[in-house]
Amino acid sequence: MNNxxxxxxxxxxxxxxxxxxxQLLNQKTIFILPTGPGVVFGFLLLIMLITGINYQNSLIYLITFLLGAIxxxxxxxTHRNLSGLELTxxxxxxxxxxxxxxxxxxxxAGRDDAIAVVLSCExxxxPSAHIPAGxxxxxxxxxxxxxxxxxxPDRIRIETRFPFGLLKAWSWVRPSAAGIVFPRPLPAPDVVSLVQDGDESSNALSVEGNDHADLRPWREGDLSQRVMWKRFARNGQMVVADWEGEAGSPHxxxxxxxxxxxxxxxLSYLTSLALERDRAGARFGLNLPGQVIEPDSGPAHTLRCLRALALWGEEKPRDAVAEPHGTRVRGSDRAPNRPKGVGV
Incomplete structure (x- = not known):
C-alpha cells in the first residue's frame, strides 16, 4: 500500500x-511543511492555548499568540527564501x-534573498548557501x-529551513540534460590489434592460425584462450603464446x-589502454563496432575516445524513463554489431 x-x-x-x-521556483512548485521541532512547537502552542482557556489567564494568552505570530x-x-529563485x-x-x-x-535569486538553501541528490x-537578491x-x-x-538524476532537491528550523520549504529540479560516465578502467592483457593502418573497414585479421609464436610465463589478466594448456598438462608450466606474423598497427x-x-x-580494457596512451603522449585510434576514431593524440582526442566508450550501445534517456545511475542495465551483454555511429 505504501508503495x-x-x-x-x-x-x-x-x-x-x-x-x-x-527551473523557476514559484507557488506551484514550492512545498512547505513543519519539521520535527516545528511539530513539537505547534503541539506546545496547542497545550498553552488549552491551558489559557482553562484558567482564563491573560498572560498565557499573550505568550501563546505571540509565539503563534512568530x-x-x-x-x-521560509517560503520567501525559495520564491522567485531560478536554478539552471x-x-x-x-x-x-x-x-x-x-x-x-x-x-x-529573485526579489528576495535566498537564505540557507541546500542542494542535494540522494x-x-x-553546504547551505546564501544568494543575495538579484x-x-x-x-x-x-x-x-x-x-x-x-x-x-531523477530529481535534484533544493531546500531551506531558515529562519528557525521550525518549517522546511523545498522543491525539485528534474534536469533534461545528462552527464556521461566513462567505463571503469581495468588492466588490459597483452593483445595485438587486428586493425592495420589505412584499413577503414576494420576487418579482423586472423592471427590464431599462425605457426610462429613466442612463449612467455602467464601473467594476471592474460586470456585463458592463449594459455598453452597441453604444455601445462605435461609439465605444470603455465605459459602464454604471443603470436607473430600478421599483426595490426600498434596505433x-x-x-x-x-x-x-x-x-x-x-570497454574497461580499452578505457585503461586509452588512459595509458594519453599519459604517455602516444598516438592511438579507437576501433569500435559501428564507429572508428582515427589515430591522434592529446587530451581532446582522449576525451572523445572516452565518450565513445561510455556511450557505445547506449540510448539517450527519454523523459518518460529515468535511470538514476545511467542507462545500461547491469549484466546486459549487447551484441557488438548493434550500435551504428554512436555520437560523441
Missing amino acids: YFRKRWQRWVNRRIPRSDV LVGAMHQ LVQPGEGGAGEEILFRFRAT ESSL QARDLVLPVPSAHRGYLR WLDFAAFPGADNELR
Whole structure:
C-alpha cells in the first residue's frame, strides 16, 4: 500500500514539475511543511492555548499568540527564501564509473534573498548557501554514479529551513540534460590489434592460425584462450603464446582484440589502454563496432575516445524513463554489431 501511494505521489510530482534544465521556483512548485521541532512547537502552542482557556489567564494568552505570530512569520520567511529563485543546469558532469560526477548549477535569486538553501541528490549534498537578491551563484553538486552510460538524476532537491528550523520549504529540479560516465578502467592483457593502418573497414585479421609464436610465463589478466594448456598438462608450466606474423598497427585500440571477453570487460580494457596512451603522449585510434576514431593524440582526442566508450550501445534517456545511475542495465551483454555511429 505504501508503495502504491509513493508511486502516485511521484507521478503527481512529475506532472507538476516536468523535466527542464531551467527551473523557476514559484507557488506551484514550492512545498512547505513543519519539521520535527516545528511539530513539537505547534503541539506546545496547542497545550498553552488549552491551558489559557482553562484558567482564563491573560498572560498565557499573550505568550501563546505571540509565539503563534512568530510561527506564522517564520512560515512566510521560509517560503520567501525559495520564491522567485531560478536554478539552471549549466554543465552536466563527466567522469569514471563509481566516482561522483560534478553537475554545475547556477542559482539566481529573485526579489528576495535566498537564505540557507541546500542542494542535494540522494546521499550527496552541499553546504547551505546564501544568494543575495538579484544575484547569481554557481553550485557544483557531486552526483554518485554506478556504471558507464548516461547519468541523469531523477530529481535534484533544493531546500531551506531558515529562519528557525521550525518549517522546511523545498522543491525539485528534474534536469533534461545528462552527464556521461566513462567505463571503469581495468588492466588490459597483452593483445595485438587486428586493425592495420589505412584499413577503414576494420576487418579482423586472423592471427590464431599462425605457426610462429613466442612463449612467455602467464601473467594476471592474460586470456585463458592463449594459455598453452597441453604444455601445462605435461609439465605444470603455465605459459602464454604471443603470436607473430600478421599483426595490426600498434596505433589502434581494437574492440575485437579481446576474444572471449564480454562487451563491458572489453570497454574497461580499452578505457585503461586509452588512459595509458594519453599519459604517455602516444598516438592511438579507437576501433569500435559501428564507429572508428582515427589515430591522434592529446587530451581532446582522449576525451572523445572516452565518450565513445561510455556511450557505445547506449540510448539517450527519454523523459518518460529515468535511470538514476545511467542507462545500461547491469549484466546486459549487447551484441557488438548493434550500435551504428554512436555520437560523441
